[in-house]
Amino acid sequence: MNNHANDAPPTLRDVAAAAGVSLATADRVVNGRPGVSAKTARKVHEAVQRLAFRPLAAAAELARSRSWRFAVVLPGGGNRFMMDIADNVRAQADWLRARRIGVEIVETDVFDADRLAAELAALPGRFDAVALVALDHPRIRAAIDDLVEAGMAVVTLVSDAPSSRRQHYVGIDNIAAGRTAGSLVGRFLGPPRGNERGAVGIVTGAGSLRDHAERRFGFGQVLAEEYPQLIRLTPVEGRDDPDRNRELVRRMLADTPNLVAIYNTGEGSVGIGEALAEAGLARRILCVGHELTPATRRMLLDGTFAALVAQDPGHEARSMVRVLHALVAGQEIVAAQEHIRVQVILRDNLP
Amino acid sequence: MNNHANDAPPTLRDVAAAAGVSLATADRVVNGRPGVSAKTARKVHEAVQRLAFRPLAAAAELARSRSWRFAVVLPGGGNRFMMDIADNVRAQADWLRARRIGVEIVETDVFDADRLAAELAALPGRFDAVALVALDHPRIRAAIDDLVEAGMAVVTLVSDAPSSRRQHYVGIDNIAAGRTAGSLVGRFLGPPRGNERGAVGIVTGAGSLRDHAERRFGFGQVLAEEYPQLIRLTPVEGRDDPDRNRELVRRMLADTPNLVAIYNTGEGSVGIGEALAEAGLARRILCVGHELTPATRRMLLDGTFAALVAQDPGHEARSMVRVLHALVAGQEIVAAQEHIRVQVILRDNLP
DNA sequence: TGCGATTTGAGGTGCGCAACTCAAAAATTG
DNA sequence: CAATTTTTGAGTTGCGCACCTCAAATCGCA
Numbered sequence: 023m024n025n026h027a028n029d030a031p032p033t034l035r036d037v038a039a040a041a042g043v044s045l046a047t048a049d050r051v052v053n054g055r056p057g058v059s060a061k062t063a064r065k066v067h068e069a070v071q072r073l074a075f076r077p078l079a080a081a082a083e084l085a086r087s088r089s090w091r092f093a094v095v096l097p098g099g100g101n102r103f104m105m106d107i108a109d110n111v112r113a114q115a116d117w118l119r120a121r122r123i124g125v126e127i128v129e130t131d132v133f134d135a136d137r138l139a140a141e142l143a144a145l146p147g148r149f150d151a152v153a154l155v156a157l158d159h160p161r162i163r164a165a166i167d168d169l170v171e172a173g174m175a176v177v178t179l180v181s182d183a184p185s186s187r188r189q190h191y192v193g194i195d196n197i198a199a200g201r202t203a204g205s206l207v208g209r210f211l212g213p214p215r216g217n218e219r220g221a222v223g224i225v226t227g228a229g230s231l232r233d234h235a236e237r238r239f240g241f242g243q244v245l246a247e248e249y250p251q252l253i254r255l256t257p258v259e260g261r262d263d264p265d266r267n268r269e270l271v272r273r274m275l276a277d278t279p280n281l282v283a284i285y286n287t288g289e290g291s292v293g294i295g296e297a298l299a300e301a302g303l304a305r306r307i308l309c310v311g312h313e314l315t316p317a318t319r320r321m322l323l324d325g326t327f328a329a330l331v332a333q334d335p336g337h338e339a340r341s342m343v344r345v346l347h348a349l350v351a352g353q354e355i356v357a358a359q360e361h362i363r364v365q366v367i368l369r370d371n372l373p
Numbered sequence: 374m375n376n377h378a379n380d381a382p383p384t385l386r387d388v389a390a391a392a393g394v395s396l397a398t399a400d401r402v403v404n405g406r407p408g409v410s411a412k413t414a415r416k417v418h419e420a421v422q423r424l425a426f427r428p429l430a431a432a433a434e435l436a437r438s439r440s441w442r443f444a445v446v447l448p449g450g451g452n453r454f455m456m457d458i459a460d461n462v463r464a465q466a467d468w469l470r471a472r473r474i475g476v477e478i479v480e481t482d483v484f485d486a487d488r489l490a491a492e493l494a495a496l497p498g499r500f501d502a503v504a505l506v507a508l509d510h511p512r513i514r515a516a517i518d519d520l521v522e523a524g525m526a527v528v529t530l531v532s533d534a535p536s537s538r539r540q541h542y543v544g545i546d547n548i549a550a551g552r553t554a555g556s557l558v559g560r561f562l563g564p565p566r567g568n569e570r571g572a573v574g575i576v577t578g579a580g581s582l583r584d585h586a587e588r589r590f591g592f593g594q595v596l597a598e599e600y601p602q603l604i605r606l607t608p609v610e611g612r613d614d615p616d617r618n619r620e621l622v623r624r625m626l627a628d629t630p631n632l633v634a635i636y637n638t639g640e641g642s643v644g645i646g647e648a649l650a651e652a653g654l655a656r657r658i659l660c661v662g663h664e665l666t667p668a669t670r671r672m673l674l675d676g677t678f679a680a681l682v683a684q685d686p687g688h689e690a691r692s693m694v695r696v697l698h699a700l701v702a703g704q705e706i707v708a709a710q711e712h713i714r715v716q717v718i719l720r721d722n723l724p
Numbered sequence: 725t726g727c728g729a730t731t732t733g734a735g736g737t738g739c740g741c742a743a744c745t746c747a748a749a750a751a752t753t754g
Numbered sequence: 755c756a757a758t759t760t761t762t763g764a765g766t767t768g769c770g771c772a773c774c775t776c777a778a779a780t781c782g783c784a
Contacts, residue, residue: 384740384741385740385741386740397744400741400742400743403741404741404742404743406743410751428740428741428742429739429740429741431739431740431741432739432740432741432742433740433741433742434741435739435740435741435742436740436741436742436743437741437742437743438742
């Protein structure tokens with residue numbers, strides 16, 4: 023199926039010759055510079071098509087000789103998953119250096135809209151592009167739009183702000199993630215036994231982050247549609263904090279004798295495991311949570327958690343950098359490569 | 374935590390200056406050319422460390438001005454998953470051209486060891502590197518070792534030949550994949566009801582491909598350890614052919630009144646779905662299979678299959694090319710990026 | 725026809741590195 | 755010590771492209 027077996031890839035010089043124009047003109051057309059008549063431009067474009075010309079990536083990059091500065095705005099406060107992302111960005115240091123890309127990680131309180139907005143407003147001029155964990159808040163949306171207005175490339179990370187003008191979102195479909203968790207809970211519990219209706223507890227981080235809200239929504243959807251025999255308890259907010267989660271689950275266990283499962287939409291699952299262990303109910307109440315951390319890995323192995331719904335922080339860190347680079351350098355984004363999967367992790371397919 | 378805020382990355386020229394040697398000497402050391410005293414080499418290495426020097430990828434690639442030819446040896450015969458891999462390789466055409474990499478896809482009968490070995494023996498000279506779906510056979514192992522001996526980079530794809538000297542394997546851990554399928558079947562079936570012991574049918578492709586054998590092994594392991602109440606039927610071989618599989622499952626249904634689940638280690642799941650539909654047993658017998666194709670996607674959506682264990686052919690195609698390129702160009706392989714995940718796909722997290 | 729505006733060609737420079745040559749300097753040897 | 759070998763420096767070339775200048779050619783229009 024190969025057309026031109028002729029090995030050496032064509033250069034811009036070849037294109038110019040094939041089009042019957044000078045190198046300068048071919049260059050003007052290919053790089054969209056002005057001062058070329060429509061007719062000549064067409065000749066060049068045809069030659070590009072015919073020869074399947076692609077500028078050699080290395081030569082183009084070298085000649086352009088630009089360097090880039092990216093900012094990555096992450097929530098501070100020891101969130102394990104966010105630390106994983108930061109570590110994975112740092113792990114790319116060599117790769118980034120070799121491409122003249124400088125990345126600065128900015129830690130901030132993403133729950134404080136004013137603070138985050140101020141942080142964002144300080145970025146233009148100092149950076150060419152930003153990735154941020156977005157808070158779904160009008161002020162943040164406006165701040166993002168201002169960044170785009172200022173000519174920066176902006177991508178959201180992990181939690182999206184779809185109504186803003188951000189160019190790209192690096193993260194999972196959180197409704198699908200919630201639905202997946204719902205299906206796992208429903209199927210793992212199995213068909214109802216007799217007339218007893220089991221109750222399912224929902225532990226969540228905070229109402230203001232879009233990702234958690236979407237997960238709750240997807241989870242509720244599946245349970246309502248497919249497993250109507252299950253009673254969904256009102257979600258309790260533990261702000262991703264293990265200690266708060268422990269306390270909340272203690273109370274949940276005390277109040278709900280028919281509790282059969284717990285779903286945690288966010289971090290701090292270890293608190294849930296502790297509360298269950300105290301009550302001697304580990305492995306007797308089905309638990310499904312999110313994200314693979316040392317703590318959740320342990321609880322998956324010991325059976326406290328039956329499954330995790332996860333996204334790969336390494337993939338996200340690499341994808342984010344690639345996307346930012348493609349955006350600022352005007353390159354194409356390989357959609358399939360940048361699609362972040364909703365992973366189901368059982369004890370048996372732990373990475 | 375940044376050390377040298379000084380923005381512009383150091384060049385080899387800077388390294389030479391810092392080490393107090395000439396550019397030529399610095400170049401000799403960095404590129405491992407002979408004729409440099411140990412003492413001088415040390416000085417240069419120290420300067421490289423101190424300045425955190427990395428050759429600019431674009432400049433190095435441009436200067437080397439080499440082109441590469443890769444061969445990808447895939448099984449012919451319309452296997453959907455393999456076609457997906459081929460398509461994903463072709464989809465990288467532009468990316469590959471821009472890096473002077475030519476890829477040729479070679480279709481062959483990987484089940485025929487002699488034919489495959491002959492095909493492999495013809496590669497040296499014409500190609501710099503090979504990726505192949507390996508048959509676990511002494512003759513193939515020898516053929517792979519010959520390729521490596523001839524100086525080619527060799528990676529196995531999808532099915533490994535660990536005892537050969539191939540430099541890398543691009544694919545999933547098939548034992549883990551089988552275990553995952555086993556856990557899904559066990560958990561989805563739920564606790565035993567009364568004294569009835571359900572039977573689990575196993576449909577497999579062929580004994581000679583290592584990937585299928587490993588999946589059967591992992592599946593059997595989990596069922597034996599965790600779900601002893603389930604009876605495992607003797608695996609039946611359908612050679613990944615839907616028609617054969619349909620016939621085999623027809624017979625299985627006739628012979629096994631207590632059949633509760635079917636696991637297919639390979640392709641051709643659609644035949645299983647058809648046999649179940651004929652018998653009016655779709656959605657009543659739990660099915661778990663492998664790989665996401667149009668057919669399995671449909672059966673996942675209509676509930677015939679409860680889950681799929683999958684690997685991402687796009688990821689594998691891209692990873693394979695990256696790894697081959699890194700191997701021939703002497704670059705580093707980013708292990709985390711190249712790790713292929715064992716994915717669990719439910720109706721809710723379909724990509 | 726002649727004028728100015730537009731289009732095109734020719735050529736140069738630099739990006740950072742790999743790879744090479746040749747001569748000079750230093751170290752090693754008999 | 756001289757003769758040799760080893761090490762080092764200085765310099766060149768080319769990779770393919772982006773980006774620039776300047777002059778020549780062509781065009782449209784009055």
